[in-house]
Amino acid sequence: MKEAYTTSQVPIGEVDSIDQLATPQSTHGGRGNKRWLAHVHHPLRAVGYYFALVYVFIVFSQLHQLITMAVGIDTHILIIVGAPMVLIVLGSGGLRRTLQWSAAKYWIGYSLWMVLALPFSSWRGASLSLTWNWLRVEVLILFVIGGCVMTWSEMKRLMTVLAWAAVVDVVAGRVFSNQILGRLEMTGTTMSDPNDFAAQLILVLPFLLLVVVSVSQLIVIRIVAAGVLLYGIYLILLSGSRGALIAVGIAILFILWSLRLRQKILAASIVILLVFAAHIVVPQRILERFATTFRAPDSTERDPDAAANESEQSRRYLLKQSILTTLSHPLFGVGAGQFENYEGRTAREANQHGYWHQTHNSFTEVSSEIGVPALLFFLAAIVATFRMLNSVYRATRKHAPTRETQQIRATAFCLLISLVGFCTAIFFLSLAYRFYLPALTGVTIALYRVVEQKWSPPGRTGKNLRVTP
Secondary structure, three states: OOOOEOOOOOOHHHOOOHHHOOOOOOOEHHHHOHHHHHHHOOHHHHHHHHHHHHHHHHHHHOHHHHHHHHHOOOOOHHHHHHHHHHHHHHHOOHHHHHOOOHHHHHHHHHHHHHHHOHHHOOOHHHHHHHHHHHHHHHOHHHHHHHHHOOOHHHHHHHHHHHHHHHHHHHHHHHHOOEEEOOEEEOOOOOOOOHHHHHHHHHHHHHHHHHHHHOOOOOHHHHHHHHHHHHHHHHHHHHOOOHHHHHHHHHHHHHHHHHOOHHHHHHHHHHHHHHHHHHHHHOOHHHHHHHHHHHOOOOOHHHOOOHHHHHHHHHHHHHHHHHHHHHHHOOOOOOOOOOHHHHHHHHHHHOOOOOOOOOOOOHHHHHHHHHOHHHHHHHHHHHHHHHHHHHHHHHHHOOOOOOHHHHHHHHHHHHHHHHHHHHHHHHHHOOOOOOOHHHHHHHHHHHHHHHHHHHHOOOOOOHHHHOOOO
16 A cells, blocks of 8 residues: 655755654655665565565574573574575665764764774673674674664564564463572573563563554554553563663653653553552562662662662672773773673782673673773764664644644654663663674664654655654
C-alpha cells in the first residue's frame, strides 16, 4: 500500500531540521528519489534485511548462548549468520549508508581510538583480543541495522523482532535463572551477573511497551505483551541491582516529564500501583538491599545486608581509582579491559589490598582504559543518538495525528526510554565494549532515515535534509 504525502512549503534552502519537513497528507513526497529507490531495491540489500532481522534477534535475545546452556553444544549460529552479514553489508553499500550519519562516525572514531590505544596497553594481548571482538562482533550490529533497514514497513518489522527478543530475555530469566544470595542471575551467559541481566532488560522492555501502546495491535496481543512487560520489571527487581533500580526511576521520571498532562496522570497512577505491588511481591531481602541505596555507607554494623554496603564501598573506591587512572593516563589509558589488572597490581606494589575488579562505570571504564578522546567519542555517539530520536519525537507533534504518525511517535519515544534507562544503568556497570549502544544508534539511524524520506520535499535526499546531531 503506497503512502501519500504533501510537501511542506518551507523553501528548500531553509530546511535545516526534521521538524520542518512535510505533513503527511497527499501525493508522494520524497519517496520519488531515484537514488533512494535504488538502495531500497538493491538485491543484496533486500536479502541483507532478512539476514539483519535474524542477526538482531539472535544478538538481543542472546539465543546462541541460551541454546548452548540448554543443550551443552556451541552451535556457532552467530558466526553462521554474521559472516555472510558482513559481506552483504559491504556489498550492498550498507557501510556507506550508515556512515552518512554523525552518530555512526562517532562510533568509528571510538573504534579507531581503541585500536590506537593498543600499543599503550599494560597487557597488549588481552586488549587486542577484546578490541578484535569489538570490531568483528559488537560494533557490527550498527551497520547491520543502519545499513539494511530502509522503509517504514521494514522498521515496524524490526521493532517486532526486538519485542520478540525481549520476550525471550524475560522467559530466559524465568527458565534459566538461579538464586544466588537471594538475587536472580543468569549463569553461563554474558548476562550472568545480576546487574548485567537487569541492564539488558531495561534496554529491551521498552520494545514490549511499544506493542502495549500500539493501537494497530490486537487487544489480546497487547494484554499478553503487558503481562510479559510487568514480569520483566519484576525480574529487574529480583536481580537486586541498585543501579537498575535507579535506572528504572530515571526512566519513569523521563516518561512523566515527556508526556502530556492527561498521560502524566495515567502513567503516575500506574507507577504508584506498581510501587505498592512491589512491596508485596518482592522478597524482603531484596527490599532491604534496595534500602542501602539511600543509606549512609558507614552503617554496616546496623545493616542486615552488610554485603550490600560493602559492595557500595568497593564501587566508590573503584570509581575513585578509575578517575585517578584517567588523570594519570589521559590519552590512551591503561588498555582495553585492563583497569582491574592495573588497579590490583598498583595496589599490591603499594602494599595495599587491591580489589581486582572492573570500574563498574562504563564511562570511567572508557576513560581509564582507552583514554579521554575515546570517552568523548563515546559520549558524542550517545548524545547524537538522543538528539536524532528527540528530533523525530518532536516532529511528530507537528503533524496530523494519523495512525502512522502516532506509531512513529511511539517508536521514537520507546527508543528514548530505552536509551535513557540503559545509559543510567551503565553508570554503575562496565559495558562499554558491548553491542548495546551501537545497536540503539543503528535503530535510530534507520528510524530517522525513514521519517525523513517520508516527509521530505520531492527530489531532496535525507542526506541533504539531515540535521547533523
